[in-house]
Amino acid sequence: MRVVRLSSEIDFDGWRRAARDLRAEGVSPETVIWTVERDLFEAAPIEKPAPAARAFTVPPAFVELARSVVLHRSSERLSLLYRLLWRLEREPRLIDNPADPDVAKARDMAKAVGRAIHKMHAFVRFRLVETDPETYAAWFEPAHRVTEAAAPFFARRFTNMTWTILTPDACVAWDGASLKVSDGADPAEAPSEDAQEELWRTYYASIFNPARLNERMMRQEMPKRYWRNLPEARLIPQLIETAQERAAAMVAASPSPAPDRVLKAALRQARDGSYNGDVPTSLDEVAAAVQVCRRCDLWRDATQGVAGEGAAHAPLMFVGEQPGDQEDLAGRPFVGPAGQVFNQALEEAGVPRDRTFITNAVKHFKHEPRGKRRIHKTPDRGEVQACRWWLDAERRLVRPRVIVALGATAAHAVMGKATPIAANRGRPLQLPDQGQAVVTYHPSFLLRLPDADARERARAEFVEDLRLAGELARLID
C-alpha cells in the first residue's frame, strides 16, 4: 500500500504531481491510499523521486475534469481520478466516452461541483458591516469546497466594493484590487443582520403567487441545506401554510361587475375595429383602412398593412406583389433587398422616384414561419382579388398615366387577367381606363436568378422597361 498525503482538500497540484509519479512508476490504483494532512508544511513526500523517463500526456478534457472533481466533498474523488488517469494509458479516448461508469461518475461529481459554484454565486447574501467605506461581509456554507473557485465571479461583479465571504472551508476577501484567501471561519463570526433584509423579505413574500404553490420545485432548486443562510427562507413555512387558503379565497371571491366605461370602450372598439366598407376618398384613408381590413386572412400573421406611398398625383405608379419581411416590419413598401435592386434600376433608367407612386397588389405580407425566419409565400388568386379593392382605390385616387406591374401577381392584379411577363414585357399595354401599362419582372426575381449571365440580361431588360415606362409617363424624354 502506498499512502499519499496532500497539503489540502483541494490541492490539485499536489494530486497531479503525486499521480504523475505514481503512474510513471506503474503503481496500480488499488494499492494507493489518498489522504489530506492540513498542517503539512512541506509538499507531499513521495518516497522515491520520480523516474523522469516515462513522461506521458493526457487529454486536456481530463485535466479540466480533474480540477473540478477535486473540489467535491466525496472521499473517493482522489482515487477515482487516479483510476481514470491509470486507465487512460490503455484507453486514451476514455474521457470521450460519457457512458463509461468511471467517467460518468467523475462527470457527475464535476457537475455537482459546478452546481455548488453556481449556487454559491446565487445564494451568498452580503450584509453591510461598515458604511464608510462601504464594506460588506457574508457567511456561507457551500455544498462542496468551491469557495476559491467561486470567488472570482464576485470580484468581477463587485469590483468597486470591499467585501469578505466567510465559509467553514476558507475565507476570501476583496479589497478592491486583489483577492486574499485565508483559513475557514466559525459560524460565530458571521456578520449580523442587515436592514435591507426586511425589504428583501417583503419582496420575496409579495412576488410569490399562492395560486401556483409548487414546493417540490422550490426545494429542488433551492435545497434546504442552504436555507439557514438565506434571510428570506424563514418566511417559507408560513407562505406555504397559508397558500391554499389565499388561493381558494381568490377563486371564490365574486368578480366585480364591469364599470360603464369599459362597456363604452368595448362599443367604441367594435365600431372602429373593422373597416366600414365605404369607398376611401383619400390616400390617408387607404393607409388607415388597410390596418383594420379583414377582407382576407393575411392580416392575421402580419405586423401591419403596407399601403402605397409616393407623390399624390404621380403620373407613374409601380405595383409590386406584396410587402416582404422588412417592409412588414417597417410599414413601408420596397425598403428590403428587392427595394434596393428596384431603386438602383430606377436610377439607371433615369426615373425620379419621388415623382412616382409605389404600392403592392396585396397589402399584407403572406409568409410561413420557419424557426426564426419567415418564408415568403405567393398570395393566391382569392387574396389578390380581395385586395384589389385597395389597389383600385389607389389607382382611382392617384390617376397615373402609366402603371408598371412588377411580376406576375401584380400583372394579374393590374390587367385583371393572367398576363405572362415574358410575352408581354417591353411594350405599352392599353388599360380600359385610358391609361397605359407596362409589365416587367419583379426585382426579387432578379435576385433569385442563379446564373450570372441570365441575371445580367434580365436586369438590362428590367431597366429598359422602367425607362420605357418613364418615357410613356413623360418623366424622362
Place this chain on the structure above:
Amino acid sequence: MAVLDIRRKLAILADAAKYDASCASSGGEKRDSVGGKGVGSTEGMGICHAYAPDGRCISLLKILLTNFCIYDCAYCINRVSSNTLRARFSVKEVVDLTLNFYKRNYIEGLFLSSGVIRNGDYTMEEMVRIAKSLRLEHDFRGYIHLKLIPEASPELAAEAGLYADRVSINIELPRDDSLKSLAPEKDVGDIKRAMGRMRLAIDERAEPARKAARKTFARSQSTQLIVGADAAKDGDILARSASLYGAYRLSRVYYSAFSPIPDASHRLPSARPPLLREHRLYQADWLMRFYGFAQPEIIGEGEDLDLSVDPKTAWALRHRDRFPVDINLADRETLLRVPGLGAKAVDRILLARRQARLTIDDLRRVGAVVKRARAFVVAEGWTPGMATDGEHLKARLVEPAQLSLF
C-alpha cells in the same frame, strides 16, 4: 391619500408585477464592473438568486413603477376598474432599491414594468429615466429589462433600447379577437408594429459593420402569452408563437397560466391556474425551438395538447411506424425525436457510440430518461419487443400528475 412607506409600496408593486413570467435574465452581453465606478456584471446565463414557494426563479427585482392604470384589461389586477391598493414609486426609490438589493447579491438586476399613467409616452419616459440613471449616474452594469408601452413613441422605445439588455411587449392574448374583448384599449397592431420596429433596431445594431461603433443596445426581445383566459386552443397559441418567433426573432415566448387575481373581472374564468397546460406548452415550444419540430407537427390549430403525456411522446405515439430507432445508428435529427432523449443526451450518445455499441444502461449514464425512451429504441442487447402497441404503451408513459397541485 396617505403617504406609503417604501415597504408598503414594494409590497404592492411587487405583488402587482408577479403575474408577468417573462423575467429571465439571460442573454445579456458579457460585461463586468472591472474598470468602472459602480457594481454589476452579466455573464450570459442569468442566475436565480432565490426561488419562491411557487418554484419560480427570482432573478430580477420585478416591480411596477406604478399600478395606477388608465386602461381596463380584464385579466390584469391593475386595470382601472379593479379595487386594488395603488402605489407609485419615484425614480430615485427604484434606483436605490435596485442598487441596495444588487450590492447584497439578492438580484441580477431590474425588471421594470408599469401601468399606463396619463399616456404611453409619459409612462415610458419615467421608466427610461430610471434605466438611464442606473446606467449613467451609477455606472450600473447589471441586467435591465424594460417593458415597452406599445403606444409610446418610437423614439422613446429606441432610447429604452439604449439602456436595457432586453425589452419586451406582452401580447398577452393568443387571439386577436379576445384581445379586443378583454383588453379593449389595446391595439394588437400597435403591439406588433412596436415589436417590428424593435427588431429592426436590434438587427441594425447587431450588424457586424456597426458593432465597433455601436453603443450597447438591447440584445433581444420577448413576450408573454396568457394561457386559459380566453378560448384559444393550444394549437392556436403555438401557431401564434411560431408566427412571433419568425417575425420578431423573439428570444422567448413566455406562457403564463391565467391565475386568479384578487378582485377579478366577471369577464374571466375564476379557476385555478392551468399549470399543467402551461408546462406542456413550454415543452412544445422547446420542440419548436430546439428539436426541429414545426408547429403543425406538434398540434394543429383548433386542437389542444394531450395533457397526460409530454408532446414529444404524444408525437411518437402517433408515429409508431418511425420507431424503434437504433441509438447506435440513427442520425441526430432522428434521435432528437425519441421520447426521453434530450438534446444533451443525444450529443453524448453521438460521442459515446464512436467507442462502443451502446446498451440501455449506457443510455441511463448519458442522461436519458430510460423509462420513457425504452419502448422507442433499439440498443445493444435490447429490442423493445411486443409490448409496444398503442394504448398499452401510452398507459405506461402517462406521468403521475405531479403538476396538478391542490
